[in-house]
Amino acid sequence: DGGITQSPKYLFRKEGQNVTLSCEQNLNHDAMYWYRQDPGQGLRLIYYSQIVNDFQKGDIAEGYSVSREKKESFPLTVTSAQKNPTAFYLCASMGLSQETQYFGPGTRLLVL
């Protein structure tokens, strides 16, 4: 099955700890995106990558980092600098046609 996967489904972070959220796609899409969603809110763009080995900051990149070493993978690291990391994180990918974004099932990050 083609699609986009995220892991883990739930992630717990201790104060001062960095944690990494995984996002993998087998859709052969060039573009990948990370969004943050707070309760009752829309999606806010954290980082995006339109091609391997290149990525750009979105609207709320502070306290986050990404890498794009492979076309299929776009991991997001929530660093200790992100003081309010509790949220629902969504990864998405899109092909060149810009017609449809495919979303993963999300990772819910909680702080211990």
Place this chain on the structure above:
Amino acid sequence: SQQGEEDPQALSIQEGENATMNCSYKTSINNLQWYRQNSGRGLVHLILIRSNEREKHSGRLRVTLDTSKKSSSLLITASRAADTASYFCNAPSGGSYIPTFGRGTSLIVHP
């Protein structure tokens, strides 16, 4: 800034009624997409309407596009409790488009 803002923010109806939500955008578009998000899940693509189309149907979904008003409507007919979700629109404008989203319309369908 986002290309696509939904209205109303919340909509509560009874099962069997129709639900209408709207999307406004600012610049000319290639197409307009509607997505659904069930609670605690990722977004799912529902329907796409191209800039040269005025209306499109998919099952109980009807989408209209008015490019002169820079707006689109999503109509869900004969709503079911399972339609309870948040609905988002997205309107790519060509070039190096970066998809951003508004707050969506939260639809509650009461059984």
